[in-house]
Amino acid sequence: MGILINKDTKVIVQGISGKEGSLQAKWMIEFGTKIVGGVTPGKGGIEVQKVPVFDSVREAVDVNKPDASVIFVPPQFAADAIFEAADNGIALIVCITEGIPVHDMMRVCSYLKTTSSRLLGPNCPGITVPGASKIGIMPNPIHMSGNIGVVSRSGTLTYEIVDLLSRNGIGQSASVGIGGDPVNGTSFVDVLQLFENDPETHAVVMVGEIGGTAEEESIDFIKGMSKPVITYIVGVSAPPGKTMGHAGAIISMGVGTAAEKIKAFEDAGIIVARSPSDIVQHIKKMDYS
Amino acid sequence: MGILINKDTKVIVQGISGKEGSLQAKWMIEFGTKIVGGVTPGKGGIEVQKVPVFDSVREAVDVNKPDASVIFVPPQFAADAIFEAADNGIALIVCITEGIPVHDMMRVCSYLKTTSSRLLGPNCPGITVPGASKIGIMPNPIHMSGNIGVVSRSGTLTYEIVDLLSRNGIGQSASVGIGGDPVNGTSFVDVLQLFENDPETHAVVMVGEIGGTAEEESIDFIKGMSKPVITYIVGVSAPPGKTMGHAGAIISMGVGTAAEKIKAFEDAGIIVARSPSDIVQHIKKMDYS
């Protein structure tokens, strides 16, 4: 059931003693996630949200053998937190932190190839498998168990779409935010591959943005998939050459505009929805929910 | 027949226009090695030993699709030559160069893990498979085809032993010098593994030195091998704590003395010869030639 995580996945929170880390730990626990500990250097020995806090990932691993870690540490220290998690054998690292320098992320991604860890993010809302576990910051109430896989580069737009699906009675097998940064760990193709292999997933909603070529790179893979994929691309009204907040939304050399992405998908015969409600219509039409 | 290379292995020589590169290319060609080209930046277009010289490995690869490269460039440039070979997909890189900074080699070895290239050396005499191919600098006349695998950290001592074997009618399946530097590419265990899997090899002679723990690390592997291994360790008369020319021969913290290595082998039930002629006696006794 679901991808990457399940109800037994043991999770530690790096940066648990911070305001956001602590609050999100609470919400994850309320969702049903098995938070087994937290890490904040210098705070080892205290408890936050009734779970023990350690000085280092090594100590948390020794005590709790976690499967995953979710990172809320400030951007200056986030790359190091990822290194620490990877060096200690954490299989799934979900990095929520926004604003990590892109040079740090290039080094991190290159380094992770030499380890067995998978990174989701950074600058991402994480992953939710309804009814099982949530590692990240998606609002608890919006999810509903079902058979649609959702993968997105955005944060709140993902909530919007997941919420809309649930309100329309369309449940999700998993919702995954890969993050909006220019250089990140897990790609659309990686997640599509997981959904393709997941028997619980019957169809996939993929939400893209202008900038980069992450969407285009997935086209060949989608064409080979046995499951239908409905795409939705935002940024149609963005003027070329303007930076749109997300570092990931820089348009350069005429590549990566919404129009070009949409054309590339449609040329490949992939469904492109025009709005969130249009996504719902497509799913209802196909009866894949 | 043999390991790592065979008569069809296509080889380029990095640093072919230098004095040593040129002379050794000649000797390799005389041995029967398929030298298909050479690389010396700035000398592209000329011929050396009747093979074409290129400015870069990329050009040599485009023209000749070599399987291996042998490196004779000076130590300041050797690490870069290895990077260039690896980045261009050369499967076997044999680095003869002596005197490469150890920090360079740490970086090189770490980098090579992210590629599919194997490095033999540096500071090594290379590999010879009698009757097939030679990549390196072992003297041509000393080899004789047969069923003994030879692996050694030394240069001239390897020649001495191979020569002695041949003079005694004991042929070799392959002779491999892994090099005497503290940080190098291919280990004793790597070569032992290859010999174990090679049907032409009936027994192995392993020649070690004081310094480091390369010999000790092979003990567990040797105990699991189906083929007999005869070891020989030099440096018995070396005083502790003295540097013996080879950076690889530094004794530190009372680890790696010849006495300790010999004891470790003998405790594990592995044959330790006391001299080159003793190696010959052991092989004759076992009748594994």
Added chain:
Amino acid sequence: MKLYEYAAKEIFLKYDIPIPKGSLVSDVNSAVDTVKRMGDVVLKAQVLTGGRGKAGGIARAKDANEATSNAQRILGMEIKGFPVKKLLVEEYRQPLKEMYLGITIDRQAKCPVIMVSPSGGIDIEEVARNSPDKIIKMNVHPLSGLHDYQARTLANSLDRAKSREIIDIIKKLYRIFIDNDCQLAEINPLAETEKGIIALDAKMIIDDNALFRHDFKGEETNSLEEVAQKNGMSYVGLDGDIGCIVNGAGLAMATLDMVTQYGGKPANFMDVRAGANAEQVKAALSIVSSNRNVKAIIINIFGGLTKCDEAARGIIEIFPLIRKPIIVRLSGTNEKEGRAMLGKYGIHMAASTEEAAKGVVELGNPDK
């Protein structure tokens, strides 16, 4: 953060990349004095946009007369909306050949990529479009760094005879790229002159996320973009009349798209980021409404870390001062509380992004 040419060249100087002698001036008299001292020079408008050459922002001056007229002209210019406040006065160096050298980030390969072309100069983008084979690209391993053979191969593809000088410049530019957390470090043209290879122009863009570990000083312009940034939000001005305030860049873009679909024209992009509090929502409303073109404002919050009641509090506090119609959509964390608060003040509300988008377009065009 984009650096001015003169600022980038100061860094080049520190790394010993050859550049023309030059002097930064901000008035005509200083420009003339410099020309008297240096002789044959080029006056270059210092603006944070490309295409200044084609716009007439670069001129040669051989004597005081030419310096006076050209400096006067250029210092009065506005290039793509950027007024020219400073001139870089540089000794004129005749380029025998114009090449291109640039380093940026290959997002797909997740590493720096070095690009060179023997055909540099102002038409490099055209070269990239029409003769892509004339652009040579080389990816650099983020941990291992630039390998010498890569610099050599790139240099040889530009000019074998000058490869030593070019290798040196490539290595130094790569160091600049790494040391300064660049998104872009570019020399165009990289020129061959009689006295050697030289960087005639210099462009650097620094990763804003990495500014905390550097010491670059941006010029204050007090633009709405900057005010937003100081408040931890991101704002981009557009040329429509619908003000937009959204939490999250993706949802913001989706909102703008829907406003456009319903026939409206967004006046801006604004992402108040996750976790925005009442103060930030207030600041966002103040920034967006200060654009005189704005006729109506859409506020679209999907509460996650951002709490809807917090957002509502911010709206209520500043609402009386705005004097422009506002429509608000609140969803997610503390949605009910937030909606109840706004309800008391009679603020327009929408149940979904689409309804809000449709609503704001109607509010902005009351006559239709």
Added chain:
Amino acid sequence: MKLYEYAAKEIFLKYDIPIPKGSLVSDVNSAVDTVKRMGDVVLKAQVLTGGRGKAGGIARAKDANEATSNAQRILGMEIKGFPVKKLLVEEYRQPLKEMYLGITIDRQAKCPVIMVSPSGGIDIEEVARNSPDKIIKMNVHPLSGLHDYQARTLANSLDRAKSREIIDIIKKLYRIFIDNDCQLAEINPLAETEKGIIALDAKMIIDDNALFRHDFKGEETNSLEEVAQKNGMSYVGLDGDIGCIVNGAGLAMATLDMVTQYGGKPANFMDVRAGANAEQVKAALSIVSSNRNVKAIIINIFGGLTKCDEAARGIIEIFPLIRKPIIVRLSGTNEKEGRAMLGKYGIHMAASTEEAAKGVVELGNPDK
């Protein structure tokens, strides 16, 4: 190349690692002057060997009298064969706690390894032997470098209360290790004092193979080791009477082992390296024979790149000057030519390493 403590501390200073104030002197008067100026000090013999503390090479001096007697004593000492020519005079800093911090190369893991122990000081090797759990080791990825969390973890294991200061020192020592191509960079003791954490001692060994890219100046001693190194060969003096000249370190060790097996005692290890020419063989013979203890010399050449006739030519040219019995074994490239040349001069020859080893022992003990 080993650096003297004072040279290593100069580097520490450049990297801002806290060290005691100090001054280098080479005579008693300067030592006394320094004590007058600085007050309570420690006089430390500057020698390139360990164990000087136990040998009495370190002494405290609180006044001119103590300075005079101690400086006089230490400057006259010889520690493990190294005469003391210089003293480092340092302000005395009372250590409240002595810790250990060292960085070296883990040959098996092929990476730098940082080692720390809360129990530092002169008995660290004993600690390593008897309480290995008191030594914490951390491997560093050669391409990624030291991660912050690693420095933090190591520092916490030494002293949580002082971890900020220690993290800083660990990071700086790692930079020193990398920037200077160190085989070893060590602080023992790393001391806690009332005024903070401080490096009381400093040890650095530089990789000889990397000296080409650094600017370290070794002191000239004109030892046989150095003369050999300048000729591209490596020589290590031993305390026997059989001079040994071999090409290749492995074969050289094997030759020494066999000389020992036949009852001889090698006077030296000498590797003339691959590709040695006549001049180098001449130089090697001159170096080895200049040791007065040498009674007989074995020359063992297995020609690969080294040509036997080249070696023979070198031997013939210097042979008349040596006046000590020599036995030569030539094998490999141009073996016949070489043997024929030597044959004309009546030089002893052997067919194998073992025969040569046996022969040289007999030549060195003619009376037996």
